[in-house]
Amino acid sequence: MGFIDDLKTKYDRWENIKEINKILPLARHIFLLESSFQKLSDSALAAKTAEFKQRLAPPTGRETIDDILIEAFATAREATRRFLKKMPYEEQVLAGVAIHQGKVIEMKSGEGKTITAIMPAYLNALSGQGVHIITTNDYLAQRDAAIVKPVFDFLNLTVGVVTETMKPAERRENYARDITYVTNSEAGFDYLRDNMVMADSERVMRGLNFGLIDEVDSILIDEARTPLIIAKLLDQAKKNEIFVIFADLANRLEENIDYETDEKFFGVELTPAGQEKLLAMTQGGEEFLRDADFNYQLNLALRAKALYKKNRDYLIEGGEVALVDEFTGRLTPDRRLMEDLHQAIEAKEGVKIKEENLVLAQITYQNFFRLYHQWSGMTGTALTAKDEFREVYDKDIFVVPTRELLKRHDFADIFYLTEESKMKFIASETGRRHRKGQPVLIGSRTGEKADLVFRTSY
Template structure:
């Protein structure tokens, strides 16, 4: 067995030496681009050309040499930083979806800028996942002048931001954010009723800083969001009774897929009469409208013994694709309470899980993953087993 392990290790070391030779050759090509004589306008025009090429479908591998040369020159002009050859080699490896080992002080932050810039040229967005809010804010502010000089937008996400601020930050070409905050924002998106209340766009390319901590130490730690229900039993019963008195076609309509239900004018008028609440669509009646919509949804769309069963006084949801009971699964906040009221069961107010995901699962949502850490080599087998990422 030791002989097999030794052979595998030798094969990987030989493969690494071949890759490093290729990287050194490309570093030489990048250095030969010799952009020192270009003025700022020429550099910015070149960045615009690269963006157009990338968005027309040109392979990023073909643009790498020009893009990295551009970042190196821009870093020197805006921040006074000149990347070393080994930093450029690390940057090439990151673009090729490897994990790289760089120790503190070896310039991980600057190494990341090159692949971040290259992958952001497509306009699909790039995330740099950091260990804490301070690093996210610091790195976005520190490296920001490079990106902005080259015509790209950059921001950081901080805990406590408003929904609007987060949506704006995630819409930038480059977003620095902690893995936990990005994960929690994803969970909030999954339980949002409206697309306007979501903040993420499709996940594209990510660089994970401190990859050992995020991808291994905390990989299986679940991110959990929970909520409290303020609905009382009497409120739930009231809305359930109103929903039962509304008739399809006359008071509400379905979408073409029979997945959503909407009150029409006649339905709103009858509900207002039954509830005695005045205009349902006034801002102070928003909680009434939300509760009624939940009650109408469960009354008209969720069928007992098809979508759920009642066992021992408890609602248990049925998995659509397998027909089996889905253990410990609940509907998003409001719908579960409405379903309990529909069946005349006892609603137990209090906190409950609305969504959960592990860091490992969240990271896997990105189409391109790479990372940096000071202990990559020591954990190489784990990275490969869990994420199929090579060091």
């Protein structure tokens, strides 16, 4: 039985064996170069980068990135072995090829996504047009860049990192490097700012060539339609009294009696009882209920009251409303809700009402990453979102086989009809695990929910 047959037998237990088999022939050729590349001197191996660039460069270079994939992956593997003391194994090579082909890969925690990214990043950086490796926070960007830098330095490619505190000149320098590690938000806002400058020399990015997105389901499914917004304060703001008046009206209306909420679609609707109460409170006649401005302001006040909760969606810090990022739990004091909603919350809380903002530029993550010539993604949980990736982004999921059989058991999700029954289960299961000596980590979306779980469980 040959090498390729050994791999096929190894992966037969995986449901996506057909997709694996499509990549295995490429992987086989990469592995066959292993012994010959190990015999190369350091200088000969490092010289491969210049050779590949020459083979790609017009007018003499007639090859494409795909033509040199096998040799480039073999080069990156050997450089990784020499400088990180880790040889990318079969599954990581399969994942690297799938990434280059534009797929979203599901790779279990601990299987080595950082090492896997080296091979497709190296290959795509050879075009000279840049590679962006997208992470969810500055720490991960800096950590991963530091890990892989020795490999790319040896291969004569430059590595950059863009972080939140950098000035434009520093950003421009780091984006100019062959491979740049940057967060999704920094990349998105830099793109917006680049489209507002008066001269090309003021831009910090040099184009959107190849993007590799870590935790891709979090960024392109959970946060897909989160708008990145650049705005400025308007000189002429609406009078603060209007927001205060409608905040008072909203406070006198009762949820589920005078109005109903739809949290899924983020809406609020008056009930007939609520309309009657408003007529009595305003003494303005039914024309009030048909007035567009009246309904707009009332809807703002009711949404601020019913859908935005203090200590969940925002905190009061220094007499100001500071929004809480629902994905990270961090305060974002410089971010404001648009279309008067932030002012409505300020009126509800009785703090100083700031001027409204004029939107200068905005884009969603969904639209931003579509601007890349090609992008791929990595995550440990892609399969559950396979339909969304296919329908929205036309991306296939490639489930990477684990190096060894998983000892961890992944249970199916459990759904409860009520919050109370869910909390009882959490308390019971936590107690059972604790008595067995097993540590338990309980995650929640908000600090308020975490506190409720704690009180219920203990």
